[in-house]
Amino acid sequence: MLVIGGTIPQQDMPLIAGHVRREGDMLVADGQPFSRIQGTGAMISAALTATSYLGIEPPYVVVAGDIGKGDGTRLMYRHLIENIASLQPDFVTLHYCQPFMNLLTQFVNEVEKMENPPFLIADAGAMYAAKAAGQAPKFGIFTPDPSEIAFLADPNATHPAYIANHLFDSGIDDVPDLIKSAYDSKSAATVMVVKGSRDYIAKNGEILATVEEPDVPVLEAIGGTGDTITGLVSAFTYAGLEPEEAGILAAKCNRMGGKIVNPTPATKVAEIIDSFPSVFEQYLCEWSNICSVFHGKAKHS
Amino acid sequence: MSTLNNSKNNDGEGLIIFEEVSHAIQAEKALREGGYAVKLIAPPAKYRMGCDLGIAINLVEKAGIERLLRKKDVPFARILPTYDGTAELLSIVKITDYDKWYMVKAGNMKLSYEKTSGVIVNTSGGGCPDIPYLHAEMVGKKLNEAPKPSELGYTLCALMLDRAYEEALTIWNGGS
Numbered sequence: 001m002l003v004i005g006g007t008i009p010q011q012d013m014p015l016i017a018g019h020v021r022r023e024g025d026m027l028v029a030d031g032q033p034f035s036r037i038q039g040t041g042a043m044i045s046a047a048l049t050a051t052s053y054l055g056i057e058p059p060y061v062v063v064a065g066d067i068g069k070g071d072g073t074r075l076m077y078r079h080l081i082e083n084i085a086s087l088q089p090d091f092v093t094l095h096y097c098q099p100f101m102n103l104l105t106q107f108v109n110e111v112e113k114m115e116n117p118p119f120l121i122a123d124a125g126a127m128y129a130a131k132a133a134g135q136a137p138k139f140g141i142f143t144p145d146p147s148e149i150a151f152l153a154d155p156n157a158t159h160p161a162y163i164a165n166h167l168f169d170s171g172i173d174d175v176p177d178l179i180k181s182a183y184d185s186k187s188a189a190t191v192m193v194v195k196g197s198r199d200y201i202a203k204n205g206e207i208l209a210t211v212e213e214p215d216v217p218v219l220e221a222i223g224g225t226g227d228t229i230t231g232l233v234s235a236f237t238y239a240g241l242e243p244e245e246a247g248i249l250a251a252k253c254n255r256m257g258g259k260i261v262n263p264t265p266a267t268k269v270a271e272i273i274d275s276f277p278s279v280f281e282q283y284l285c286e287w288s289n290i291c292s293v294f295h296g297k298a299k300h301s
Numbered sequence: 302m303s304t305l306n307n308s309k310n311n312d313g314e315g316l317i318i319f320e321e322v323s324h325a326i327q328a329e330k331a332l333r334e335g336g337y338a339v340k341l342i343a344p345p346a347k348y349r350m351g352c353d354l355g356i357a358i359n360l361v362e363k364a365g366i367e368r369l370l371r372k373k374d375v376p377f378a379r380i381l382p383t384y385d386g387t388a389e390l391l392s393i394v395k396i397t398d399y400d401k402w403y404m405v406k407a408g409n410m411k412l413s414y415e416k417t418s419g420v421i422v423n424t425s426g427g428g429c430p431d432i433p434y435l436h437a438e439m440v441g442k443k444l445n446e447a448p449k450p451s452e453l454g455y456t457l458c459a460l461m462l463d464r465a466y467e468e469a470l471t472i473w474n475g476g477s
Contacts, residue, residue: 007430008433009430009431009432009433009434009436009437010434037433037437038432038433038436038437039430039432039433039436040433041433066430066431067430067431067434067455068323068429068430068431068434068454068455068456068459069321069455070430070455072430073430095428096428096429096430096432096433097429097430098352098429098430098456099352099428099429100350100352101349101350102350123428124427124428124429125352125428125429125430126428127428128352128428132349145409145426147406147408147409147426148409148428151409156388157388158343158346158349158353159343159352159353159457160391160408160409160428160457160458160461161343161390161391161408161409161457161458161460161461162343162388162389162390162391162457163391163408165391165392165393168391168393168408169393217399218399220397220404220411220425221397221399221402221404221411221413221423221425222423222425223423223424223425223426223433223436223440224425225425226425226426264399264401264402264422265399265402265404265413265422265423266402266413266415266422266423267423
């Protein structure tokens with residue numbers, strides 16, 4: 001099971017826990033519809049597109065409404081802390097939420113008590129909390145963007161708003177040094193998928209690959225195009241790829257999905273997500289061995 | 302107007318600690334309007350929970366500041382007689398030209414708008430839960446008609462988006 005935890009930007013939306021499906025332009029879990037447009041919704045939508053294509057079990061989502069007050073974040077963490085042992089997931093991806101260090105730590109503590117602890121993936125607020133709370137090495141994958149890798153590289157920063165100016169001023173060519181600093185200060189996950197004009201995939205401090213093609217610079221301006229990489233890498237890892245292979249494949253698919261829609265800064269991420277099935281159809285087997293290793297049966301096989 | 306000593310380790314330095322980032326943003330606005338020189342700043346590590354914001358003040362003005370915040374109903378946790386362990390907010394803003402659009406980046410937050418109309422076409426980056434909410438509230442609106450992220454948001458990501466928004470508004474209004 002792949003569990004995805006995060007928040008939805010809707011005030012007073014209750015906690016929703018269940019396997020997700022798509023209905024029209026909405027996502028539905030436990031009979032409750034919610035938006036797939038931004039943030040965790042976009043990430044779930046990308047993951048669901050991949051699991052649907054591969055014919056494997058859809059993600060089990062734990063989401064709650066939160067517009068920044070932290071109420072939905074608390075509901076999400078409380079549910080995960082109380083239920084992670086009984087859910088027994090293989091993978092957990094944590095995403096948009098208030099970066100509460102104490103709740104993130106409580107969750108990790110519960111995971112460590114499990115006989116077969118899940119593989120942990122984090123991005124966004126959950127990644128901020130994991131770094132700030134000193135829990136980063138317990139995660140299998142982080143998916144930062146260039147400003148977030150600068151945050152992870154800065155041992156004194158507890159939030160990207162506080163990174164040192166000289167680190168923020170780094171260019172894409174400086175990312176390898178930032179990745180090294182993040183590993184050196186124990187602020188990195190085992191595998192790092194750094195999303196940018198050049199994507200870097202690193203493992204245990206070593207850069208294994210970069211992805212630069214197709215080059216679609218405008219993707220940086222489109223909200224959610226980093227979230228889709230997190231969703232794809234979660235789904236591909238869940239399908240059986242090694243985390244670093246999943247990162248490379250996710251980066252390639254995201255770029256190609258972006259290229260297909262010929263984007264401008266005004267493009268919505270939902271358009272890119274909707275292009276993924278055609279990207280998978282054309283490139284998934286060519287770019288990876290996922291067609292032979294995933295748990296289920298692919299639609300294209 | 303009072304002045305704030307920018308260097309650390311000076312006599313008279315003080316720091317207001319808040320339970321929520323939104324309270325710090327409210328307090329900064331109220332104090333500036335009240336003529337106090339203040340600066341948003343990260344609290345010392347031992348007071349941080351993960352998304353935190355404090356305000357540096359001149360400690361000699363503590364009594365007046367407390368009175369003003371209570372009068373304005375702005376909650377605050379305590380006032381510390383120190384800057385030790387604090388950190389500065391990121392101050393660099395970057396601009397990217399995408400032909401018909403500008404993307405303005407502050408910290409981990411980016412805002413893109415159409416040059417001719419001033420309509421916000423996208424926001425990206427960030428990881429706090431108010432960012433998707435602000436995206437929904439701001440995209441499609443003109444810069445001068447959109448809600449200010451610092452007034453609608455609650456987190457440090459919203460504060461960074463506010464810096465990008467203010468820079469975008471300045472550029473669109475003909476500033477540099």
